[in-house]
Amino acid sequence: MTGGFLIVRRGGVLWGLPAEHVSGIERVERVEPAVSGLDLLLTGGSRLAVESVLTLAEDLAVQPLSARLRRFLPAGSSGLAILAGEPIVLMMREDDASHV
Amino acid sequence: MSTTPYLLVRLGESLAALPASAVRRVVRGARLHPLPGAGPGLVGLAEFAGEPLAVLDLAQLLGKERRGARPAVTVVTWLGSGSDRELVGLGVDEAIEVTELDASALALGQALVGGRPTVVVDTERLGVEA
Numbered sequence: 598m599t600g601g602f603l604i605v606r607r608g609g610v611l612w613g614l615p616a617e618h619v620s621g622i623e624r625v626e627r628v629e630p631a632v633s634g635l636d637l638l639l640t641g642g643s644r645l646a647v648e649s650v651l652t653l654a655e656d657l658a659v660q661p662l663s664a665r666l667r668r669f670l671p672a673g674s675s676g677l678a679i680l681a682g683e684p685i686v687l688m689m690r691e692d693d694a695s696h697v
Numbered sequence: 698m699s700t701t702p703y704l705l706v707r708l709g710e711s712l713a714a715l716p717a718s719a720v721r722r723v724v725r726g727a728r729l730h731p732l733p734g735a736g737p738g739l740v741g742l743a744e745f746a747g748e749p750l751a752v753l754d755l756a757q758l759l760g761k762e763r764r765g766a767r768p769a770v771t772v773v774t775w776l777g778s779g780s781d782r783e784l785v786g787l788g789v790d791e792a793i794e795v796t797e798l799d800a801s802a803l804a805l806g807q808a809l810v811g812g813r814p815t816v817v818v819d820t821e822r823l824g825v826e827a
Contacts, residue, residue: 608734609731609733610730610731610732610742660748660749663777663781663783665776665785665824665825666783666785666824668736669735669739670732670739670751671732671734677742677751678749679747679748679749682744683730684742684743684744685749686732
């Protein structure tokens with residue numbers, strides 16, 4: 598995938614990952630908790646479990662995180678945006694995504 | 698004696714005063730999206746006027762412990778100054794009224810409102826790590 602952000606739902610919240618950092622999506626059956634879900638296959642070889650994949654957003658108005666807000670957001674968060682009225686946390690680097 | 702308008706808010710059993718000039722809107726029952734893995738002090742994310750808004754717990758920013766449910770009211774407020782200025786939500790339990798405080802209250806960081814001790818919030822400094 599190239600360009601834009603892949604928008605996924607994880608922990609009930611929307612996250613945006615740079616699409617070029619995602620090499621694939623795989624459906625998985627989890628034992629604990631016993632739910633089916635999706636794994637994003639990241640270009641660095643790691644996986645990121647998500648509840649659903651929503652869309653590929655090409656044009657997002659990204660609001661970079663200020664120093665004031667950065668310490669409140671999960672590690673690896675680098676910006677915020679809005680999609681269809683719902684806030685998105687944006688990740689910028691693949692290695693950060695594994696911390697989500 | 699010159700006075701400045703402040704929005705008086707309740708944080709549990711405590712009172713705090715926010716400079717009215719920094720307050721953009723008071724929203725009851727804002728749609729908040731709690732963020733798993735976020736640090737203490739972040740109530741969640743919201744949308745305000747088409748922009749993402751981080752909603753912080755004012756009580757925790759002031760070093761108080763939050764007890765009970767998440768804040769019921771979001772005060773959309775400018776923090777910082779100049780190029781550092783940004784809009785955030787401050788979660789509080791109740792927005793009470795706008796009151797006039799002596800101009801020296803901000804420097805003191807506290808005031809008496811109706812005989813009750815009240816934290817006077819410096820919105821230019823709030824949320825900045827020492």
